[in-house]
Amino acid sequence: MFCYLSDDQLHEINDNRREVRYKAGETIFKTGGPLTHMICITSGMVKIYLEDENSEKRIILSILKPVDLVLGPGFLTDNSHHFTAVAMEETVACFIKVSRHEEFMKSNPEYSTAILRHVNSKVILQFQKMLSLTHKQTHGKMADCLLYLANSIYENDVFDTVLSRQDLADISAMTKETTIRILKEFSEEGIIICNNNHFEILDKEKLEKISISG
Amino acid sequence: MFCYLSDDQLHEINDNRREVRYKAGETIFKTGGPLTHMICITSGMVKIYLEDENSEKRIILSILKPVDLVLGPGFLTDNSHHFTAVAMEETVACFIKVSRHEEFMKSNPEYSTAILRHVNSKVILQFQKMLSLTHKQTHGKMADCLLYLANSIYENDVFDTVLSRQDLADISAMTKETTIRILKEFSEEGIIICNNNHFEILDKEKLEKISISG
DNA sequence: TAAAAATATTGATCTATATCAATTAATTAT
DNA sequence: ATAATTAATTGATATAGATCAATATTTTTA
Known part of the structure; x- marks a missing residue:
């Protein structure tokens, strides 16, 4: 600029x-x-x-x-x-x-x-965010959130963040309880690792699929 | 410009x-x-x-x-x-x-x-639309939609529109069935008159309250 | 280091709204 | 005018996700 x-x-x-x-x-x-x-x-x-x-x-x-x-x-x-x-x-x-x-x-x-x-x-x-938040369900929105953090913010599939669960919820327009439950699901399915503020994206392809299917 | x-x-x-x-x-x-x-x-x-x-x-x-x-x-x-x-x-x-x-x-x-x-x-x-669509429930969103049409588009509390029920739903990020049901409710409560594409806003204050309470 | 506060997690429940299906009304075309 | 489309309406049902409440963990403060 x-x-x-x-x-x-x-x-x-x-x-x-x-x-x-x-x-x-x-x-x-x-x-x-x-x-x-x-x-x-x-x-x-x-x-x-x-x-x-x-x-x-x-x-x-x-x-x-x-x-x-x-x-x-x-x-x-x-x-x-x-x-x-x-x-x-x-x-x-x-x-x-x-x-x-x-x-x-x-x-x-x-x-x-x-x-x-x-x-x-x-x-x-x-515009993209508006479509994501209004039309996707929670899994799709959380996938978008994780992809945003990895791709655009931390520029790494492994990252530590100071963002709280409530912050992640506020990025995705959902409650913190739902955020926690979906992160747990993604972990159990081997898509991510998530311990406190440490995140690792293991299966980015799957996350992208979830993002697309909404 | x-x-x-x-x-x-x-x-x-x-x-x-x-x-x-x-x-x-x-x-x-x-x-x-x-x-x-x-x-x-x-x-x-x-x-x-x-x-x-x-x-x-x-x-x-x-x-x-x-x-x-x-x-x-x-x-x-x-x-x-x-x-x-x-x-x-x-x-x-x-x-x-x-x-x-x-x-x-x-x-x-x-x-x-x-x-x-x-x-x-x-x-x-x-920004306002994003907040409305992600945080308000259907009644609040439909109130916003009607206020938008009356205040900003037709500039009259009585208006005829070519917008279909699906269009009103797309303005408010909900289904057409929900749109129809809420318009009916608003009509029954005397907040609006709504016959096909003819609309009249009878109680704008109430609509504004519904918009605020979400 | 212990107590207090804040944050995260889990479970149970409730409800708003989508979805599906059928019917009716309104347009459009023949 | 009548048939054929398209849009609107209504009802029944299913469910995603919020809400509420209790517990556990982490962080901060004293």
Whole structure:
């Protein structure tokens, strides 16, 4: 994204950026709050979730890691956050004023294009998630969750995660009890190994089949 | 959106645009097809839906009417359509090449900003829909569906629609049988009147309460 | 290290909603 | 107008997954 900026603009960002360090569990920003800065994850991991104002339920939309950037849909619209960002572990985030972005978009068309490309790629993922969460049953949704973690987040079929069972449930839009039962089933069928926060995907093909059959 | 273009650019659009007339039920473009043009709905109504490649199920994301424009998330990413657009009634759509858009974005920063604003406002609506479809039960989802049609589409608490019961089900991510049963319940409780495709919302407050309580 | 708190697990039960099947009503075609 | 399709409705049934409750484990705090 930033590669489209001029040297001057990069300098300006560097001089004005504000780096913040978060501990695990700390909130970076919350739904409803003012969207004043774009955020770039420099190190650590962040979970992004939608909060339902009328219930305690939430959906974990995605997990971000370096060097992901966060510029929510409030940008250029209502200037408020539409999702909540929480550090999953020790995390460093770099804040850049949105006003600066608007300037960059005006002075640098390549940058505008890059931002829109970024937003559109996120929308494609949201569409997939929407179909998964509304049409698949719990086994299919949990398969999607495990494949997401292995393929997109940890980039390894063996991984340890700080995500709780409730978090996995929130990724998959189901209850933690159901999550636990399905993880147990998958373990018993030899599809995965799952001990506390240690996961191993043994039979990815089968997981993909379960994902497709729903 | 187009108000940000120069006279020359508007002329260029006007000289190069291609107007197509569709009958009810005709497909304008389909998921997976190449995204070559942006589309502007000049007259009529269009339903936009996500298709699941692994099942026959679909989600109607939104309904478009004049002068909505359609520029899906394939723009600047994979150049393919991620949703399907079908004319609900006699509809005229105006096609504008995406290559032209990229040029406009380069030469006209205001235009880029307007496009991103448009996309972001759609994303906000998607977030709400995602929460509604995954966390609410059928009554809440059907209340949301009726409120959407009355408030955003027909802009009247009394409306006739060409949408079938299956379409209403696809808006709400449920079966047509459940849709029918809930519409009947709402009618019996005096919340709505519903005869074939004629709808009247009698007690909007109650509908809003049902929407909130889920 | 012990106590307290939080998280995970298991089992039993309940219910919302899908599914299936049959009937009726409304369109469309002949 | 009548037949043939297609869509809507109703009823009966099945079941996936939520909910509730109790216990066990892990983590945190004192």
